[in-house]
Amino acid sequence: MPVGDHVIQHAAMHTSEDKLRAKIPFNSPAGTKGRGTHFFYKIIKQDIYTSPQLETFYCLPMDIHHYFQHVEHNLLKREYRLYIKDRKLLAFIDEVVDSYANGIVLGVKLTQLLGQLFLARFDYLAMRCFDILQDPEKHGYWQARYVTDMLLTCRSEQQAIVLNVGGKIPQ
Secondary structure (H helix, E strand, O other): OOHHHHHHHHHHHOOOHHHHHOOOOOOOOOOEOOEOHHHHHHHHHHHHHHOOHHHOOOOOOOOEOOOHHHOOHHHHHHHHHOOOOOHHHHHHHHHHHHOOOOOOOOOOHHHHHHHHHHHHHHHHHHHHOOOHHHOHHHHHHHHHHHEOOOOOOOOOHHHHHHHOOOOOOOO
């Protein structure tokens, strides 16, 4: 995209970005100013050092393979319409979303934010309701379906076995 288009997107989202970011879980830092890889590393490090050993069971960083190319436009539009009411801004965002035939375009600040917003509700459900790690079968399914790379940091061999369902313990 031309630089001018990037500037227009930044300006258009200036008034709504903070409101939208507030809907995204704090521990999903990708694309958020001041919350990059180092920020997330500090959170994990602090959790590991401050949690009693019996309370620290897992760390599961996830990345959904080819996520942006498979976002359904109608579902995404319905999601951001919950938080944005300005008709001109909605028309602008719709134009950006619809400009790409399959999913949403990569490398644009607006789509990074919309992609996170689209997953926010799933993130909350996964963290609170699905109990993915409580059920090894569920964990194995979701891991095989969506996780392409994984880093395990465990305090015991038992924790490594629980986290690495169906696989060998990495050395």
